[in-house]
Amino acid sequence: MDFNDTPTEAEYRAKVRAWLADAAAKYKDMPDAEGRNAEFVRRSKDWQKTKHDAGYTGITWPKAMGGQGLTPMHSIIFSQEESKTAAPTGLYAIGLGMCIPTVFTHGNPEVIQRFVPKALEGGEIWCQLFSEPAAGSDLAGIRTRAVRDGDDWVINGQKVWTTNAHLCDYGIIVTRTDPSKPKHKGLTMFIVDMHAPGVEARPLKQMSGGADFNEVFFTDVRVPDAWRLGEVGDGWKVALTTLMHERLAVGGKPRHSPDYNTLIDVARQIETEMGPAIEATHVRQKIADVYLADEGIKLTQMRALSALSKGQIPGAEQSISKVVVAKNMQDMAAFALDLSEAAGFMTDGGGSDLERLRASYMWSAGLRIAGGTDEILRNIIAERVLGLPGDLRPDKDTPFNEAKPL
Amino acid sequence: MDFNDTPTEAEYRAKVRAWLADAAAKYKDMPDAEGRNAEFVRRSKDWQKTKHDAGYTGITWPKAMGGQGLTPMHSIIFSQEESKTAAPTGLYAIGLGMCIPTVFTHGNPEVIQRFVPKALEGGEIWCQLFSEPAAGSDLAGIRTRAVRDGDDWVINGQKVWTTNAHLCDYGIIVTRTDPSKPKHKGLTMFIVDMHAPGVEARPLKQMSGGADFNEVFFTDVRVPDAWRLGEVGDGWKVALTTLMHERLAVGGKPRHSPDYNTLIDVARQIETEMGPAIEATHVRQKIADVYLADEGIKLTQMRALSALSKGQIPGAEQSISKVVVAKNMQDMAAFALDLSEAAGFMTDGGGSDLERLRASYMWSAGLRIAGGTDEILRNIIAERVLGLPGDLRPDKDTPFNEAKPL
Amino acid sequence: MNFDFSDDAKALRDQARRFLDERAGAAVARKAMDGDAPYDAELWTSVVELGWTAARVPEAHGGIGLSAEEACVLAEEVGRSLIPVPFVSTLMATEALLLAGSEAQQARWLPGIADGSVIATIGWAEGDAASPATTRGVRAEGGRLSGTKVPVPDLQGARLAIVSAAGRDGPSLHLVDLEGPGITIEAAPTLDLVRRHGRLTLDGAAAEPLGDAAAFHAWLDRAAVLSAWEAIGTGTVAMEMAVAYAKERVAFGQKIGRYQGVKHKCADMYVKLELARAHAMHGAWAMATDAPELGQAAAAARVAALDALKFAAEENVQLHGGIGFTWESDCQFYYRRNRQIAFALGSRAWWADRLVRTLERRNARAA
C-alpha cells in the first residue's frame, strides 16, 4: 500500500511538470480573471491551443480522434499538475469531457471531421443541453420538441442549468421527437449551433447571488439531420454515454471550500464566556465529524484513483462523495456561522474564513441538488451497488403524451 | 392557558382520589408481583372487580354496555390517579380498551350479553390477535384462514406479538375468509376462545431477553358463526374500529424509562480527564437534546389532553410521540452508556441508572418497531396530517391469492 | 387542563393571519429586498392601525394591555408572513420596557410605541463573535454610552434603541434615544436581504439604564419565547411550501410526495415544528403567568424552534430541487431568515447550554 505514482505515472508526471513550469509560467503574474468574462475566455482559448500543440489535450481519447490514447490516470495526473499552476481551467471541461466524446461516439464521419479537431484545439466551446424545468431528477421527462422538416429538424423548448451557455458555440441537446412513444423511447439527440437564430441564453441567477448557469430558450431553431447523434429514438441511450463520462471525473469538495482546518481556525479565534471555543468539547466533536467527512472523501477518492491506476473502473465513489460532501459543507458552515454569532451573520466583514463559510452555506444548498440530488444519489448507491430493487415507475411503458402522473 | 382541571374534572378527580385512598390502600404494603405471574393475575382480577363495583370501569363506554357514559378525560383522570397507587394495572388494558369496544360495536346482542359484562367486571381476560409473521406493517396481508363449516368456522394459522395470550380467556382475531378477493376485502373478524382445542400460545423471547409477547398457533380451531364480529368480508373495517380505539390512548415514554435527568445524574458522577463529564459541552448539548424530546413529548401530550378536555379528538400526537420517544431513548441510552465506558457495558453492576440505560438501549430497538415502525408512523404523519399522497400500492386491487409482489 | 391559547388570542391570530395573507408574504418580501427602504411604511401604518404595537402596552400608557399570549400569536403570524416591518424588534423592546422600565421610562416611551410613532429595537451584538452574555464593546459611563452595536435589526427608521452594555454583574440594558447627539447609524449588510440591519456607533450618547443584569437575563427569556414563535411561523410556512410542491411536482410518473425520501422529510419537518410548538406554548404560559419555569421553557423553546426552522428552511430548498436554488424561488427567503433568527438572540449552542444551567439550578434547589 502506498501513495506513490507507478514508474510510468511518475515519468509522465515529471514530463508534464517540466512542460508546465515553462508553458504556464506567464499566467502566474496575471491578475485574476473572473470565471465568465471575455478576458477569461481569451486566456482559456490561448491555453487550450498551447496544450493542444504540446499533445496535452484529449489525453484519454483515441488517437484517431486527435487524442493521445492514454489512460484516465494520465489525464488525472495532468489535471493535478495543471491545477497547481495559474493557468485558466474549466471552460472546456464539459465540452471535451462529455460533449465531444458523445459526438465522436455517435456522430457521422463528416460531423466528427467538422467538430472534433476544432473543439480539441479550443476554437469552439461546447455546452450540454439536457435538464429542463420539468426534467431534473427524471431526465427522461424532457419536453423540448424536435420535429422533422425536410433535411432539418425544428427545435422548440427550454433547457435549464446550462453551464456557460452564453459563451458557447455549440451544444448537444436531447429532444423529444416522438411523444407517442414511452418516455425513454421517443428521444433523439442533436448538435445545435448556439449562435443560430431562435437560440436565446439567459443567465439564471442562483439563490446564492451569482449566475453561474443559464436558461436556454429554443424557438424554431433549425438543425440539419446530419447533426443528429445516434438514431432517431435512441436519444436516451446516447445521453447515457454522455453521462457515463461524468462518472469518470473524480469529484470531491469544490476547490477552496472551507474544511475542518477552517473550523479549527475559526474556533481558535473565538473567545467564549467559558474560554476559547476550540476547548469546548462540542466544538471538538464537530471538528472530528468534519474531518471524518473531508478526509474520508479524499481517501475514498484515492481508492478510486488506485483502481483507475490499475485500469479498473471506479465504483460508486462519486455518488458517495457528493452525498457526503454537500451535506457536510452545509452542516459545517451552519455550525461555524453559529459559533461566530453576529460575525457569522454579517456579510461585510469577519475575515476571509467567514466569507467562505457564508458562501459555503449558500452554495451547499445547491450542491445538494446539482448533478443528482442527495435522494437520487442514495437511490443510485442502493440500487447499483447494493442491488436493491428500483422505485416503482408507473409511467415507464406508457406513451409520453398519455402518461397521467399518479 | 393553564394546566388545571376544569371544575367538573377537578370534582371527579377529588372523588376518584378519595375512593382510591381507601380502596387501593391494601396494595401499598404488598410485595411487587411480576407482570405476568399468577399472583399478579389474581390481584388484577380482584382489583378490576372492586373498581367495577364502585363504578370505575368502562368509564367512557355507553351506559347500555355497563359503562359510565363519561368522557375520555374522566377515564384519563382515573388512570392518572390510579397510577399513583400500587394497585395492579395493565392486564385489562387491551381487552377493555380495544377488544370489547369492538365486540359491542360489531357483535350481535347475544354475544354482547355473553361477553361484555363478564369482561368489564374482570372475570375474563382478552387479547387482540392481529399481527402475523407476514402481516406486520402491512396488516391486511393476513394469512390466517377461516373456512365456513356448518354453523362454525375453522381457523388455521399463526398470530404473533400477542400480549398476554397465555393468560387470556378470549381474543378477537382477524382471519382471511376469501383469498380470491383483494387483500382488504376478504377478511372477517371473530371472537375466539383461547382455551379451545387447537389454540397454542408460546412465549416469544425478545432480543432484550424477556418474553413479553406470544406467538399463537391455531390448528383447526372451531368458532361459532354467532361469534363473528361484523359481516363476512368486513374484517378490515372492523379492525379499523379496534385500531381507532388505540389512538385515544395518550402514549409517551414507557414508565420508569431513563430520561434527561438520568443523563444529568450519570454525567455528574463521571470524572473524566478533563473534569466532571457534566461540564463537557458536548454532554450538555446532548442533555439539552434529550430534554427537548422528553419534555416536548410530555407537553405535546398535554396539548392532546387539552383537546380531549374540550371534547375534541386528538390529532397526530400519538404518532409524533412514538417517532420521537423511541429513537430518543435509543440515542440517549447509547450516549450515556458510551459516557460510562466500561461500566456501561457490564451487566452486573454500575447502579440502577446504568441498569435502566442498558435495558433502555435494548428495549428501544423494539419500541421503534412495535405498534407501527418509525417509517410507517412517518407515512401516517405525512399522509394523514400533511395530506401527501400515499405510496403506490400495486396489490391493492388484485385478488389476494393472485398478487405477485413487485 | 387548557394547554392552548385563549379564545381571545386565537381570534387575534385569525385576524392577523387574514391580514397578512392578503397584504404580506414572499412577494412583498421580494419587493422589499429589491428596494432601499428600511421597512415598508405603508404596511407599518396598517400594522399600527390593527393595534399590534399597542397590544402589550398597558391601557394607562395608551395601549390595549393584552397578555403575553397575544404577543406570541402575533410573533408567529409575523414569522409566517415575512412582513418587512420592524414589528418583532419593537415588540421585544416593548417587553424590555414592561419588564424593567421605571414608571417614567414607560410613560416616556410606551405611548409612542402604542401609537406607532416610535419604532424601537434591541441591540446586543457587537460584530465580532459574542454571545448575548459577553458584551464587551459598549460601556456605560456617567449616563453616556460609547462603542458599537452591530448588526442591530430594524435600526434604520428606529427612534429608540435598547442596547446592552457591560456592567459589574454582566451586561444590562440601556435606553438610547436615537435622535440624540453622539449617534451614527449606518447600514450593516447581512445574509437576510429583507430584514434590514444597521450599525449603531455610540460616541458618548446619552443613555438611561433599563434595569440591572438580572433584568437583562429575564428579558432574554421573554425575547427567546417571542423569537421561538417567530421561528415556528417562518418554519411552518417553509414546510407548507415544501408540502405543496411535493403534492404537485412529478418525477418518474408519480407525485414526488409519494416517495418516502420526500414524505418522511416532510413528516420530520412537522415533528420538529410540533415539538417546538409544544415548548413555545410552555414558554408562552410561563411568560404569561411569570412562572418559575420561564427560564427552562424559554431556552427549550428557542433551541427547538431554531432546530425546526433550520431543518424546514434547508430541506425546503432540497425538496424543490434546482428550481428551489434559483433567485426567483421563494425558498431563499426562509433559508436566509433562518440565519437571521439563529443570530437574533445568540446561538443554538449558547441557549442549549443555558437550558442545562437552568435545569441544574432547578435540580439543586429541589435537592
Add this chain to the structure above:
Amino acid sequence: MNFDFSDDAKALRDQARRFLDERAGAAVARKAMDGDAPYDAELWTSVVELGWTAARVPEAHGGIGLSAEEACVLAEEVGRSLIPVPFVSTLMATEALLLAGSEAQQARWLPGIADGSVIATIGWAEGDAASPATTRGVRAEGGRLSGTKVPVPDLQGARLAIVSAAGRDGPSLHLVDLEGPGITIEAAPTLDLVRRHGRLTLDGAAAEPLGDAAAFHAWLDRAAVLSAWEAIGTGTVAMEMAVAYAKERVAFGQKIGRYQGVKHKCADMYVKLELARAHAMHGAWAMATDAPELGQAAAAARVAALDALKFAAEENVQLHGGIGFTWESDCQFYYRRNRQIAFALGSRAWWADRLVRTLERRNARAA
C-alpha cells in the same frame, strides 16, 4: 498510487473469508452464547493451524512475520464472522509485544502466541467509568500489581494478560502471567453474550513493565486501527443482512427494498462503512509504514468505524421489523457486538477528542 491492500493481504483475506463463511457465522455464535465455554476450542485450533496467531510474529520467534496489512484484513474477517475465539485479543496483545517488548519478553511470549499455546488479552478497563487514559484502580509497586481490571475480553482461557497500570506519565502496560500467584479470574457478564469477558483481580501479582506511557499510547493507536477493521467487518455483515432482507420481504405489494425509507437507510449504511473503510485503510497504511499520520488515521478510523457499526447494527434491527427484535433473529448479535466494540478501547467521544488533539499538535508543528 496503490491505496489498496497488497495482493498477499487480499489472498489471505479471501482464504480467511472462505474458512469463516464455512465454519463461523451467526449460528456458531448462537451455539457459543448458549454454552458455557470461554471460547470454541475446536475453532481456535483451526485458527492457529491457519497461522493467524503466527501472522504478525517474526520468523525469529516462530511466526510468519506478515505486515500490519495482514493483521487488518484478518481483523475485518473475524469481525464479519463473529467467530467465538480469542483472536482479536491475542492479536492486540501481539501488537503490544511487537511494539514495546524487550527481546527477552518477545522471546518469552511470542513463540507461544504463534503456536497457539498462549492466548493473550489486554485489560485497561476498571469497571467504573474511565477512558483508556485514566487508569486509576491498578498500581505497580516493586514489580507487582494490585487492583482489578474488568471487563477484560477473553480473559478466561488466557495465559497472558497485558494490563495498564497508573504510572508517573499516565498508564503504561505490564505483562502478567495468569498462571502466577495473586491472581483471581471470574466471569464478568456484559451486553455481549458471545464474546466472554472476565474480572481480573490482582493481589500483588508478579508483572513486568512493557514499555512506557508513550508506548501505551502508540499501542492504543495500533489497536484502534485493528478494532476499526473488526468493526467494519461486523457492520458490513449487519448491512448485508439488512439488504438481503429488504430484497425479500414484501409489504403492501412490493419488496420493502423499493421504498426509499428502506433503501436510503441501506445507502447510508454503505456510505458510512465506505468512509470508515477509507480511514481504516489510511490507518493500515500508517501502521504498516510507521507513518507520522498514524495517530490521526487511527483515531479517525476508530470513530468512523464505530459510527458505521452502530448505525448498521441499529438499523438492521429496524429494517427487519418485529422479527428482528426476537431472540431467534441474528440481528441481536450485531446490536450487542456494537456495544462491545464501542467499549473495547474507549468511547467514540474520547477518540474524537484524541483525533482533534492530534490535529492540533500537527498544525502546531506545521506553523
